[in-house]
Amino acid sequence: MIERAQVLHVAKLARLGLSDEEVETMAGELSGILEHVDRIAALDLDGVEPTSHVVELENVLRADVPHESLSQDVALASAPDPVDGAFRVPSPRAEG
Amino acid sequence: MADLLAMTALEAHEAMVAGELSAAEYAEAWAAAAAGDDLNAYLWRADGDDGGAIAVERPSIAPIAVKDIFCTEGVPTTAGSRILEGYRPPYTSTAVRRLLEAGAPILGKTNMDEFAMGSSNENSAYEPVLNPWDRGRVPGGSSGGSAAVVAGALAPWAIGTDTGGSIRQPAALCGIVGLKPTYGAISRYGMIAFASSLDQCGPLTRDVRDAALLLGILQGGDPCDSTSVGIEGGVRLPDREDLSGLRFGVPNDIADQVFDAGVREVFEATLATIERLGGEIAEVSLPHAEHGISAYYVIAPAEASSNLARYDGVRYGMRADGAGDVTEMYEETRAQGFGAEVKRRIMLGTYALSSGYYEAYYGQAQKVRTKIAADFSTAFGAVDFVITPTSPSVAFGLGEKTDDPLAMYMNDFFTVPMSLAGIPAISIPAGLAQPEGGGPDLPVGFQIAAPAFAEQKLLDAAHALEQAIGFDVQSPRSGAPYPPMSGIKRTGSGGDGDG
Numbered sequence: 001m002i003e004r005a006q007v008l009h010v011a012k013l014a015r016l017g018l019s020d021e022e023v024e025t026m027a028g029e030l031s032g033i034l035e036h037v038d039r040i041a042a043l044d045l046d047g048v049e050p051t052s053h054v055v056e057l058e059n060v061l062r063a064d065v066p067h068e069s070l071s072q073d074v075a076l077a078s079a080p081d082p083v084d085g086a087f088r089v090p091s092p093r094a095e096g
Numbered sequence: 097m098a099d100l101l102a103m104t105a106l107e108a109h110e111a112m113v114a115g116e117l118s119a120a121e122y123a124e125a126w127a128a129a130a131a132g133d134d135l136n137a138y139l140w141r142a143d144g145d146d147g148g149a150i151a152v153e154r155p156s157i158a159p160i161a162v163k164d165i166f167c168t169e170g171v172p173t174t175a176g177s178r179i180l181e182g183y184r185p186p187y188t189s190t191a192v193r194r195l196l197e198a199g200a201p202i203l204g205k206t207n208m209d210e211f212a213m214g215s216s217n218e219n220s221a222y223e224p225v226l227n228p229w230d231r232g233r234v235p236g237g238s239s240g241g242s243a244a245v246v247a248g249a250l251a252p253w254a255i256g257t258d259t260g261g262s263i264r265q266p267a268a269l270c271g272i273v274g275l276k277p278t279y280g281a282i283s284r285y286g287m288i289a290f291a292s293s294l295d296q297c298g299p300l301t302r303d304v305r306d307a308a309l310l311l312g313i314l315q316g317g318d319p320c321d322s323t324s325v326g327i328e329g330g331v332r333l334p335d336r337e338d339l340s341g342l343r344f345g346v347p348n349d350i351a352d353q354v355f356d357a358g359v360r361e362v363f364e365a366t367l368a369t370i371e372r373l374g375g376e377i378a379e380v381s382l383p384h385a386e387h388g389i390s391a392y393y394v395i396a397p398a399e400a401s402s403n404l405a406r407y408d409g410v411r412y413g414m415r416a417d418g419a420g421d422v423t424e425m426y427e428e429t430r431a432q433g434f435g436a437e438v439k440r441r442i443m444l445g446t447y448a449l450s451s452g453y454y455e456a457y458y459g460q461a462q463k464v465r466t467k468i469a470a471d472f473s474t475a476f477g478a479v480d481f482v483i484t485p486t487s488p489s490v491a492f493g494l495g496e497k498t499d500d501p502l503a504m505y506m507n508d509f510f511t512v513p514m515s516l517a518g519i520p521a522i523s524i525p526a527g528l529a530q531p532e533g534g535g536p537d538l539p540v541g542f543q544i545a546a547p548a549f550a551e552q553k554l555l556d557a558a559h560a561l562e563q564a565i566g567f568d569v570q571s572p573r574s575g576a577p578y579p580p581m582s583g584i585k586r587t588g589s590g591g592d593g594d595g
Contacts, residue, residue, distance in 0.1 A: 054518025
């Protein structure tokens with residue numbers, strides 16, 4: 001069972017703002033989903049190698065040669081608040 | 097005009113190459129058809145007036161609809177999310193570039209569940225797509241727009257993406273062909289990431305030969321995606337007419353699984369068709385497949401929670417106004433920009449990856465993944481293909497499952513194991529069945545899975561089976577209330593002869 005405090009902790013880790021109502025419904029929904037997921041916790045899988053990727057590839061390298069990439073203008077074109085060739089964000093510390 | 101739209105993409109291509117069909121006239125006919133979109137299937141069309149343009153010098157391939165998850169330079173690309181509203185990427189995905197280089201004009205970008213998370217298209221920030229067979233029902237998801245445009249005759253063919261069933265399930269619910277290739281067959285470069293170890297691009301088409309033609313264009317290794325390797329030897333058009341010498345494995349626990357009686361009838365009728373074509377039906381054991389949903393709904397949200405961290409209001413996409421400090425800006429932007437399902441998956445994934453839970457959830461799920469892949473390897477030692485229904489039900493009603501996330505997730509029960517194993521699987525329309533709650537008959541999909549990179553064998557067999565089934569690919573015309581029933585064997589408990 002996921003408690004309200006856990007929902008708030010995870011939301012903070014995910015940098016995700018949730019309304020009070022969302023916190024409530026999330027606690028119930030996540031609990032329900034995890035209850036189902038928990039069925040795999042009972043499986044004895046000691047010694048089984050985890051699969052992170054299905055294609056067996058190792059050290060895929062390309063030639064180390066310079067090539068064209070996006071110009072600064074183009075890279076900044078979609079930014080909500082570009083300034084002086086950079087991405088501007090609010091201060092890390094709130095004013096006042 | 098109607099004749100132009102009746103051709104498959106392959107027939108049109110052959111006619112264009114032979115000089116019997118004007119590419120411009122053909123493309124115009126499809127642009128006109130797409131402009132009549134009354135299914136909310138397109139989010140953007142190339143002939144609209146918003147300035148985006150995708151030019152092809154010498155079109156020789158049928159124009160195509162592209163799921164709005166593929167970055168396309170200068171063209172709005174939203175992934176069905178509010179957070180990317182108005183975003184025009186500065187580069188083009190490899191899949192779309194390959195289409196353009198092959199001579200296929202882009203008809204438009206199709207609606208989808210937000211960031212490909214969903215099985216009904218109801219998670220789109222831009223209203224759901226309607227199923228052309230019955231507008232009160234969902235088209236499936238997440239590639240619901242791409243499936244609906246093909247089934248509704250708003251595009252000759254389309255591409256989508258499949259992470260846990262997002263090509264196969266909507267193809268099944270809309271009565272068309274959908275192929276999830278082997279992981280690594282097609283480049284993921286420029287395809288907005290959901291769960292990177294599972295995401296794969298693939299075709300949604302009227303028939304198997306069109307799927308083969310499209311796969312041949314799309315597949316190939318790409319220096320921009322180090323996990324892409326392509327299909328050795330490429331893809332040729334399937335022409336097999338029988339299934340003799342081929343063994344089809346049915347999971348031995350299928351009788352215990354919960355799915356509609358009508359779907360079961362069509363599945364069983366298809367087994368008989370396989371035998372009639374000389375194929376052999378055998379039982380296979382996939383003891384860990386039933387844990388696919390559990391493993392998938394840990395792995396996919398975990399990867400998504402990491403991939404979606406990039407939407408923070410800094411480099412592109414929307415930013416919430418009025419935040420005090422930068423952390424508040426992140427939290428508020430994401431609160432406003434993401435829909436309910438995306439938030440749910442980010443929370444689920446972040447929880448599964450958080451300190452103290454990682455091994456129990458993510459670690460365990462990855463081990464289940466190993467066991468599922470091993471089950472398939474064992475099965476393919478005895479059979480050529482594994483077969484299942486694609487989806488437990490026919491298309492369900494809009495709003496029917498939105499209040500129960502777990503019930504929605506169970507739609508992927510038959511498709512998720514192949515995704516976790518990374519193997520190719522195709523859904524072909526196998527017949528019609530009545531929905532559980534009554535109503536006109538709807539399409540049922542039949543799924544065939546093959547070993548990794550055995551796409552040619554898969555397409556050959558699917559083509560032979562498709563010819564024998566004879567499903568009417570002249571799909572329900574957009575605007576017509578229901579499709580013609582001619583030539584299709586009615587199954588399900590209905591049979592009250594409406595018409």
